[in-house]
Amino acid sequence: MVTTKVYRCDSPEEELETAWTEEGKDHFNLCHKCGKWVCDAMYNADVLHCADCTPWENKPKYCSHCGLKVGITDTFCRRCGTKLQYREVKDDD
Ligand SMILES: [Zn+2]
Ligand SMILES: [Zn+2]
Incomplete structure (x- = not known):
């Protein structure tokens, strides 16, 4: 056990x-x-x-490579296969 x-x-x-x-x-x-x-x-x-x-809300809405709109649960872009990265929160904004 x-x-x-x-x-x-x-x-x-x-x-x-x-x-x-x-x-x-x-x-x-x-x-x-x-x-x-x-x-x-x-x-x-x-x-x-x-x-x-880097909160979960920072999940990208668009592919950074091809600009395709992506779903919140997607890890990879459905069109070009680019891994979707979270955006960093900048301290000094
Ligand atoms: Zn931390
Ligand atoms: Zn893409």
């Missing part, structure tokens, strides 16, 4: 740190922008950022 504990995303930082130490890095991802460790559900793997730095 698997006894892996489930850690909530909104756990206090100490708890996440404990989880990280005990469980390893498997379920945690380093945000390359703010340096925070976040769980899978809060990680935007496309840009290696946490969802705080």
Whole structure:
């Protein structure tokens, strides 16, 4: 039986740190922008950022390559196959 504990995303930082130490890095991802460790559900793997730095709302609506309108659930452009990347949130706008 698997006894892996489930850690909530909104756990206090100490708890996440404990989880990280005990469980390893498997379920945690380093945000390359703010340096925070976040769980899978809060990680935007496309840009290696946490969802705080690059929120899900930043999902592109158009293909950056051919300009085709894409659906919110699309990962690749249906016309040219370009991987759809999240837009980064600029701090200094
Ligand atoms: Zn971040
Ligand atoms: Zn395209």
